[in-house]
Amino acid sequence: KTQVEQSPQSLVVRQGENCVLQCNYSVTPDNHLRWFKQDTGKGLVSLTVLVHENDKTSNGRYSATLDKDAKHSTLHITATLLDDTATYICVVGDRGSALGRLHFGAGTQLIVIP
Amino acid sequence: DMKVTQMPRYLIKRMGENVLLECGQDMSHETMYWYRQDPGLGLQLIYISYDVDSNSEGDIPKGYRVSRKKREHFSLILDSAKTNQTSVYFCASSPQRGNQAPLFGEGTRLSVL
Numbered sequence: 001k002t003q004v005e006q007s008p009q010s011l012v013v014r015q016g017e018n019c020v021l022q023c024n025y026s027v028t029p030d031n032h033l034r035w036f037k038q039d040t041g042k043g044l045v046s047l048t049v050l051v052h053e054n055d056k057t058s059n060g061r062y063s064a065t066l067d068k069d070a071k072h073s074t075l076h077i078t079a080t081l082l083d084d085t086a087t088y089i090c091v092v093g094d095r096g097s098a099l100g101r102l103h104f105g106a107g108t109q110l111i112v113i114p
Numbered sequence: 115d116m117k118v119t120q121m122p123r124y125l126i127k128r129m130g131e132n133v134l135l136e137c138g139q140d141m142s143h144e145t146m147y148w149y150r151q152d153p154g155l156g157l158q159l160i161y162i163s164y165d166v167d168s169n170s171e172g173d174i175p176k177g178y179r180v181s182r183k184k185r186e187h188f189s190l191i192l193d194s195a196k197t198n199q200t201s202v203y204f205c206a207s208s209p210q211r212g213n214q215a216p217l218f219g220e221g222t223r224l225s226v227l
Binding site: 004031034089102 | 118144145149154155156157158159164204206208209210211212213215216218219220221
């Protein structure tokens with residue numbers, strides 16, 4: 001059973017627009033949640049990590065929130081650029097070390113058009 | 115330069131042939147992983163290695179084995195490859211302690227015909 005669900009599956013926005021990606025999960029325990037960016041044909045690159053209830057993080061034009069009660073996270077991308085075209089993957093870790101397991105969502109494919 | 119290097123990047127094999135995928139890292143990370151990524155699915159863990167000769171099965175180990183004889187090197191072996199092993203394989207590494215994000219390689223795209 002999929003424990004990390006992402007929506008939408010795909011999204012097309014115009015350059016300069018904002019967008020929001022959603023992640024719902026059922027992983028227990030949920031030690032931390034991480035958002036990765038995967039460019040086509042490349043590996044995953046970490047964007048941000050959220051650890052605590054109601055955490056909010058910001059990394060340039062990327063910002064993320066975590067609601068541990070609702071087991072829900074959002075990734076906001078502000079003023080999108082063509083280089084933001086990629087798959088964004090939500091990952092929930094059940095422990096705070098490499099001894100834990102990582103649970104991966106299937107990703108949201110974002111396409112930014114001129 | 116912190117990097118996970120996977121070789122080869124692309125590979126085509128016939129069903130029944132043996133396959134060797136190699137992964138190296140230069141950070142002296144204790145933990146290394148092999149995942150596969152298929153369309154519409156999240157990454158699935160094949161094997162995890164906690165250090166030299168300390169390997170554990172992941173969620174989908176059937177049809178695969180691994181070897182870790184040096185901390186910086188982790189191999190994935192497919193004995194007698196099957197067509198359903200066509201996939202993109204990712205290696206990653208992370209330190210054992212702390213909450214650092216795993217560092218991923220760029221993947222090996224394997225086609226088994």
